Amino acid sequence: MIHQERMKVVRQQQIAEDIFELTLTGQLVLDMKQPGQFVHLRVTDTYEPLLRRPISIASIDHELKEFTMIYRADGRGTKILSEKHLGEVVDVLGPLGHGFPVEEAEPGQTALLVGGGIGVPPLYQLSKELHAKGVRTIHVLGFQSANNVFYEKQFSELDETYIVTADGSQGTKGFVTDLLKGKAPTFDVFYSCGPTPMLSALEQAYPDKKGFLSFEERMGCGIGACFACVCNTTAATDKEYLKICSDGPVFPRGVVKL
Amino acid sequence: MNRLQVELPGLSLKNPIIPASGCFGFGQEYGQFYDLSKLGAIMIKATTLETRFGNPTPRVAETAAGMLNAIGLQNPGLEHVLAHELPWLEKYDVPIIANVAGTETADYVAVAEAISKAPNVHALELNISCPNVKCGGIQFGTDPKSASDLTAAVKAVSDVPVYVKLSPNVTNIAEIAKAVEAGGADGITMINTLIGMRLHPRTGKPIIANGTGGLSGPAVKPVAIRMVHEVSRNVNIPIIGMGGVATAEDVIDFLSVGASAVAVGTANFVDPFVCPNIIDALPQKLDELGYDKLTDVIGRSHR
Numbered sequence: 310m311i312h313q314e315r316m317k318v319v320r321q322q323q324i325a326e327d328i329f330e331l332t333l334t335g336q337l338v339l340d341m342k343q344p345g346q347f348v349h350l351r352v353t354d355t356y357e358p359l360l361r362r363p364i365s366i367a368s369i370d371h372e373l374k375e376f377t378m379i380y381r382a383d384g385r386g387t388k389i390l391s392e393k394h395l396g397e398v399v400d401v402l403g404p405l406g407h408g409f410p411v412e413e414a415e416p417g418q419t420a421l422l423v424g425g426g427i428g429v430p431p432l433y434q435l436s437k438e439l440h441a442k443g444v445r446t447i448h449v450l451g452f453q454s455a456n457n458v459f460y461e462k463q464f465s466e467l468d469e470t471y472i473v474t475a476d477g478s479q480g481t482k483g484f485v486t487d488l489l490k491g492k493a494p495t496f497d498v499f500y501s502c503g504p505t506p507m508l509s510a511l512e513q514a515y516p517d518k519k520g521f522l523s524f525e526e527r528m529g530c531g532i533g534a535c536f537a538c539v540c541n542t543t544a545a546t547d548k549e550y551l552k553i554c555s556d557g558p559v560f561p562r563g564v565v566k567l
Numbered sequence: 568m569n570r571l572q573v574e575l576p577g578l579s580l581k582n583p584i585i586p587a588s589g590c591f592g593f594g595q596e597y598g599q600f601y602d603l604s605k606l607g608a609i610m611i612k613a614t615t616l617e618t619r620f621g622n623p624t625p626r627v628a629e630t631a632a633g634m635l636n637a638i639g640l641q642n643p644g645l646e647h648v649l650a651h652e653l654p655w656l657e658k659y660d661v662p663i664i665a666n667v668a669g670t671e672t673a674d675y676v677a678v679a680e681a682i683s684k685a686p687n688v689h690a691l692e693l694n695i696s697c698p699n700v701k702c703g704g705i706q707f708g709t710d711p712k713s714a715s716d717l718t719a720a721v722k723a724v725s726d727v728p729v730y731v732k733l734s735p736n737v738t739n740i741a742e743i744a745k746a747v748e749a750g751g752a753d754g755i756t757m758i759n760t761l762i763g764m765r766l767h768p769r770t771g772k773p774i775i776a777n778g779t780g781g782l783s784g785p786a787v788k789p790v791a792i793r794m795v796h797e798v799s800r801n802v803n804i805p806i807i808g809m810g811g812v813a814t815a816e817d818v819i820d821f822l823s824v825g826a827s828a829v830a831v832g833t834a835n836f837v838d839p840f841v842c843p844n845i846i847d848a849l850p851q852k853l854d855e856l857g858y859d860k861l862t863d864v865i866g867r868s869h870r
């Protein structure tokens with residue numbers, strides 16, 4: 310069930326260059342069911358900026374009714390969001406979309422989690438849930454540069470973690486696919502969120518593996534009503550198109566035409 | 568007495584608030600939030616004869632107090648709308664206004680004839696104003712003669728009253744309004760979006776894949792108000808006004824310049840409860856202004 314709620318800021322802190330971690334509390338958390346779902350945030354009550362911003366759910370605490378997001382503050386809306394203090398409220402619409410299917414990995418199996426930049430956050434809740442059911446994970450996280458790296462410690466505490474930076478200032482230099490080529494990890498299923506070229510490269514690198522990819526698109530409504538976020542499909546589905554916001558953002562590999 | 572009641576051709580509205588076409592799908596998504604029977608009416612997404620995929624993405628870009636869109640009339644096509652979308656809406660006590668789009672007169676006529684027979688469709692909204700498709704009606708919307716002829720052709724086959732949706736992208740909107748009135752239109756809806764463009768700050772290229780898009784949201788309200796003001800003085804058929812409506816005050820403004828009801832588009836994306844919230848706020852607004860009923864406000868700027 311989707312709700313709209315004015316949720317209270319519990320914590321907000323900068324955790325890397327331009328990267329903020331924000332925790333909100335409210336009833337809406339109780340309806341968060343799946344890692345990889347997102348929320349649509351209105352950051353002001355004025356018309357500037359007008360539209361909501363889609364941000365992934367990075368971790369969920371049902372007991373405390375809290376959830377955390379990690380986001381890059383570089384545009385008009387996210388900058389305003391980064392200035393919200395303890396006790397202030399944020400207008401949240403969510404939880405939205407279909408996330409990563411945790412049930413697709415069996416206990417004892419290994420899952421490869423590949424994230425790029427602001428695609429890394431939803432993998433954190435996913436990894437926690439996979440571990441809770443006894444799935445091993447390998448995390449490969451790509452960033453622009455050492456300054457932008459976040460959650461290395463959190464992921465490392467869960468399992469094997471590799472950092473890749475485009476400029477080589479931390480971890481392996483290059484793209485996540487460069488590291489994967491070298492390491493050739495063995496795994497049963499992969500989950501990924503990040504820029505489309507990265508998702509596309511992964512699909513090509515592992516043609517025989519089961520995989521789930523999370524996509525991004527500019528949105529209007531965020532709930533399936535406006536047809537802003539539609540993507541083309543392949544012959545693998547009988548649907549002629551899919552909406553990233555309500556059918557996704559996560560789809561099985563091979564369904565979205567890349 | 569229902570203070571918010573408005574009677575229009577084909578439409579007995581319990582209040583003047585109507586979600587605008589393309590901003591409310593076919594109702595299902597917003598039906599998760601509130602009872603759609605609360606609405607005055609619903610304008611459903613443009614329907615064309617065949618399924619349309621629409622334009623490449625990105626299809627939307629935010630602008631100052633507004634947004635650009637170039638969806639490209641994506642819709643599942645007439646057959647699907649008749650078989651699935653309209654029947655789903657039948658459980659609500661709300662009249663449907665079917666937005667009809669096409670490429671040529673024959674498409675409009677075919678869609679209008681079939682969709683006007685659906686039991687819950689109480690009026691048609693002829694979309695001759697979509698700026699986002701190469702030949703999707705705007706050629707009808709910018710030429711008085713074509714607009715009038717198309718209106719007459721659709722009127723001839725429709726079982727329900729026909730409203731014509733005007734484009735603001737013209738030099739003389741009153742002329743088009745008079746032409747569709749002469750063609751037999753029962754009412755006018757206005758305005759559709761204003762053609763605009765937003766550039767990516769880094770690349771200097773348009774953000775929207777289509778290049779141009781239609782501007783909507785609070786930013787366009789002054790333009791819409793001016794146009795409704797002008798058209799209402801030039802025609803004798805009712806107007807459903809729209810463009811940037813987000814509050815009860817906005818509704819009062821549109822009624823003041825001569826609209827009989829209003830449609831709410833972009834604001835639904837910002838606040839999914841905007842329509843019921845406006846409906847709830849209207850009685851108090853009338854009290855503040857000292858009016859008994861909503862219809863007393865209509866056209867007060869002209870008096």
Ligand SMILES: Cc1cc2nc3c(=O)[nH]c(=O)nc-3n(C[C@H](O)[C@H](O)[C@H](O)COP(=O)(O)OP(=O)(O)OC[C@H]3O[C@@H](n4cnc5c(N)ncnc54)[C@H](O)[C@@H]3O)c2cc1C
Nearest residue numbers: 362363364365379380381384385386387427525526527629
């Ligand atoms: C399903 C989904 C999940 C996301 N999760 C995260 C996350 O966890 N952390 C994070 O930092 N970012 C995430 N993003 C990207 C985030 O939505 C954009 O970075 C953000 O909307 C930009 O807003 P702004 O105010 O900074 O920029 P502005 O330049 O002011 O944005 C202008 C408009 O463009 C839209 N826009 C700009 N960039 C993007 C983009 N990359 N994707 C979608 N819309 C965009 C904005 O929503 C807004 O409507 C996600 C996007 C999607 C679709």
Ligand SMILES: Cc1cc2nc3c(=O)[nH]c(=O)nc-3n(C[C@H](O)[C@H](O)[C@H](O)COP(=O)(O)O)c2cc1C
Nearest residue numbers: 587588589613636694758759783784810811832833
């Ligand atoms: C995403 C989007 C899709 C739209 N689709 C349609 C459409 O299919 N048919 C139509 O007649 N108008 C369409 N419109 C125009 C609206 O119905 C309305 O005329 C316009 O947006 C102005 O109102 P607003 O400022 O309240 O949004 C669309 C507008 C938006 C923002």
Ligand code: FES
Nearest residue numbers: 531533535536554
């Ligand atoms: S954002 Fe409106 S349909 Fe996806």
